[in-house]
Amino acid sequence: MNQIPIFHHLPKCGGTSVLKLLADWFKLIPDYRQGWATNHPARLNLDAxxxxxCLCGHFELDGFHLDQRYPGLLENPRFWAFSFIRDPLxxxxxxxRYEMKNNIGNKARTIEKHLSNRKNYLAGVLGVGQDDFKTLLDKYAFIGVLEKSDISVEILAWLLGKNKTALPWENKTFDGxxxxxxxxxxxxxEQFEAENELDYAIYNYAIDRLNALKDAYQQRHAESRMSS
Known part of the structure; x- marks a missing residue:
């Protein structure tokens, strides 16, 4: 592949494990803010x-979303943007768990209160609404689904021309x-699902896209076996 891969690392979507995998394939170029600070380092020189x-970053804050930090990147055929997503709940x-472990916010808060705050979290980190989320997601060459990690990584390796491998789990709270x-x-x-309909629409659309790629991938392999 002659394109430059851009990994949009959505927070808490298995990205740490994906990065470990990508490190075997590419030289990673991180573009993350420092901790929970709102300031970011200077924009990278994409021409270099x-x-x-493989450029990688969260791009989760308003004003620093991927298409804001690097305008035109998602439309530029020189780049190959991809991401992984996860069940919103x-x-x-x-x-x-992460915020409690790292003493971020109110330590005394309950999971019930946490789930009622920051509704449609994924939509927020992507910077999309009901009317434009499909338009944005369609600009990504690939979006894996953490709950379907095996086939997601298999298809990703196929698209990138890399050897098929398994996702090296880094987060012990999720094993696939x-x-x-x-x-x-x-x-x-049920309350969370009702209050986060946009996030579930985003997630389900990503699953639909993955299933379409899965069909194409399996058909290609079937044709390859028949011709060999």
Whole structure:
């Protein structure tokens, strides 16, 4: 592949594990803010990047979203943007654990209060609304789904021309199968789903896109086996 990969590392979506995988394939070029500060380092010189590099960052704050920090990048055929996403409720539970562990915010807050704050968190970090989320997501060459990590990584390797491998799990709270939300009461889950419809629309659209790629991937492999 002659394009330059850009990994949009959505927070709490398995990105740490994905980065470990990408480090075996590319020279990673990080573009993250320092801790929880709102200031970012200077913009990187995109002209200096080659297909051997992989730019990666959260791009989660308003004014610093990927298409704001690097205007035109998502439309530029020189770059190959991709990301991974996760079940919205699992994202918020993971974020709760992270903030509690690192003494961020109110330590005494409960999971119930946490889930009722920052509604549609994924939409916020992407900087999209109901009317434009599909337009933005369609600018990404690939969006993996953490709950479908095996096929996601397999397709990603295929698209990038890399050897097929498994995702090296870095976050012990998720191993590819267990769901933290299974321990929550049903009414809390239903309330969260009702209050975060946009996040679920984004997540389900990403699943639809992945399934379409899966069909193309499996068809290509079937044709390859028949011709060999």
């Amino acid at each position: 990047l080659t297909p051997e590099h 699992e994202v918020k539970i993971s974020l709760f 199968g267990k769901r933290s939300q299974d321990a929550l009461p049903k009414h809390l889950i």
